[in-house]
Amino acid sequence: MATISPPSADTGIAAFRGTLPVETRDQPTADRLCAIGTAVHLAKGEQLTPDPRDDRLVYIASGCAKLVAPASLGAGAGLPIHQVLAFHFGGDLISVLRQSDGDFRLVALSDCELVIFPADRFLDLAQADPAVLRAVLTRSLQALHRSRTRMMQMGHKSAGARIADFLVSMAERLADCTAGACVFSLPMSRRDIGDSLGLTIETVSRQLTELREAGLVATEGRSKVCLCDVAALARIAGRPAAGTVKTHQI
Amino acid sequence: MATISPPSADTGIAAFRGTLPVETRDQPTADRLCAIGTAVHLAKGEQLTPDPRDDRLVYIASGCAKLVAPASLGAGAGLPIHQVLAFHFGGDLISVLRQSDGDFRLVALSDCELVIFPADRFLDLAQADPAVLRAVLTRSLQALHRSRTRMMQMGHKSAGARIADFLVSMAERLADCTAGACVFSLPMSRRDIGDSLGLTIETVSRQLTELREAGLVATEGRSKVCLCDVAALARIAGRPAAGTVKTHQI
């Protein structure tokens, strides 16, 4: 699991440098930050076990992954009810807390290039360059906002609205599309979708069928979807129309 | 609404200064931060309308408040289905985004002393003192973690588990109690509880009755509750036992 990439795979670290604020990209601080990053390759299905003691920041250079919270519950039910907390794609910088703070894991949905930073050392270095620290803070506030918005939806929304919202949000992130029609491949299974939305696979499937019959989506094979009218889906999802925050996730 | 407090009410600002990292509390940066803060008094039921254009950081010196997302939905239903995103208490520092980023409002559940900062100016000043910036970042990452944990629960938990979780979490924050028995007053109505948990008031009421009949809680009047066995409630809530992160919310 999680093989350390050969030196040639420093493309991940280079990609990370590109996300730093322009004015600090060529400063010594940038070099020091890159120096403490570990490039890692994760094959599809592999997972990144959290460090038992230290928080981490993980930059996804390429590929996509899900952040899951295993089992958790309750009366030793036995079934590993993985809740999916978020999906992440290339360019995201995410914070994975140490294992003792709730055992969240990053699982690759496709082959991934990651860069892993120990959170405390990263922040120590970033303190030398407040612009970096501020950029990280801004991202985390945006992530919080996203998470709250999502939570709000989980609260009281029907299965249909959740699926529509999921599709719209994937259209934004995977196809950079907020209206009209678009086609893309969903990298995650029906189970993952259900687990992230608090629904069963059966309900996910039924809702997709309903949208298909309504002529709003078409599917091909297991993963390819075509959203015929993103705006209509956004309406079903009960979204506050346009003007979504640019979609960075930490 | 939201009367500016008289100069005598600078206790709010003094309280804010007390939450800064020890090493910077007496630095000039601390003075400058306090200088851009506006002390505000909110009477019970009043709300803080977000600034249309600028993000804000709000420090709650005393009192308690709820963060709500109005209406949002959908087919002009008319009913103002306020979703409660979070409850906040004295000592919390919370981020309220500008109105255009989703119209979240802070509503006082009791009389409140607040200090309001324009987020950008606050962060500009904080850049001069990275320790402050880092403290804010740490808080926001904790808030994100809390929000995700909550979201996970919203996902697939029964009404009973949600109510139990809510009570345990209030015991922690209002009575600083994580086991045994404790008594406190809930500052929010049944409707607020339901809106924060994605349940109706009827269901909230029924679940409380059930817990009462099980001998786990007792109630007196509208707001006073007595949790007879917090650990048992935590078990019903499906909590990962002990070791909760210290409860700061941003």
Place this chain on the structure above:
DNA sequence: CGCAGTCTTGAGACAGATCAACTCACGTGG
């Protein structure tokens, strides 16, 4: 080509929402 696992579809069960009284706490004014 055939197998294994994913996805779809159907029938029945159950939790929580909804609609509708009813009760009670708390603040008000006599």
Place this chain on the structure above:
DNA sequence: CCACGTGAGTTGATCTGTCTCAAGACTGCG
């Protein structure tokens, strides 16, 4: 200080949406 009224809270009956259990169909792999 007590009677009263209003709105919060409780309780009951019914209804809907989603989960559960159980086949069946398809995709994609070896």
